[in-house]
Amino acid sequence: MATTAAKLSVLFVCLGNICRSPTAHGVFAKLVEQAGYSDLIQVDSAGTGDWHLNHAPDRRTAQVAATKGYDLSELRARLVTSADFNQFDYIIAMDNANLEDLRAMQPQGYQGYLGLFLDFSEQSAVQEVPDPYYGGEDGFELVFGLVEDAANGLLRHMQSSHLQVLGS
Incomplete structure (x- = not known):
């Protein structure tokens, strides 16, 4: 696990790492930057499927993010690997299917957090971030709202759980 006294x-x-996880990546990275934690928190995203490797986020995802002030243009899809369990303290799935895929990859002794993103959300009506890929434009707006809420909750959790690392 990557946690040190400084990161x-x-x-x-x-x-596919082109809709939900890049949205979460972009939103959380901006929250981290605004909180002054960019040197203390590393943010990345990946997919469990390899259909879109090296592709930019879906244009609909990028458009919704841009209207909200988030730039996802530098992000490219990549595949999650077992090595990620050695690098990341928090591995956060958008839905239960991806969580199960991650659990199947999880090495014995992983000490980090492996769970669902919406576990950090203030709302309780929705448990999983729905995949908007095959739906209409409104699905991307819904995903963005859920992601923004959970990203704020995750940052609050990290602030309260890792004060010595974050220097707060």
Whole structure:
């Protein structure tokens, strides 16, 4: 696990790494930057499927993010690997199917957090971030709202759980 006295790391995971996890990556990275933690928290995203490797986020994802002030243009899809368990303190799945795939990859003795993103959300009506890929434009707006809420909750959790690392 990557935690040292100076750094925490978060990996967001969805299926193709072109909709949900890059949205979470972009939103959380900006929150981290605004909080002054960019040197203390590393943020990345990956997918459990290899259909979109090296692709930019879905144009609909990028458009919704841009209207909210987030730039996802530098992000490229990559595949999650077993090595990620050695690098990331938090490996956060968007839904239960991806969480199960991650659990199957999880090495024995992993000490980090492996769970669902919406576990950090203030709302309780939705447990998983739905995949908007095959749906309409409104699905991307819904995903963005869920992601923004959970990202704020994750940052609050990290602030309260890792005060010595974050220097707060």
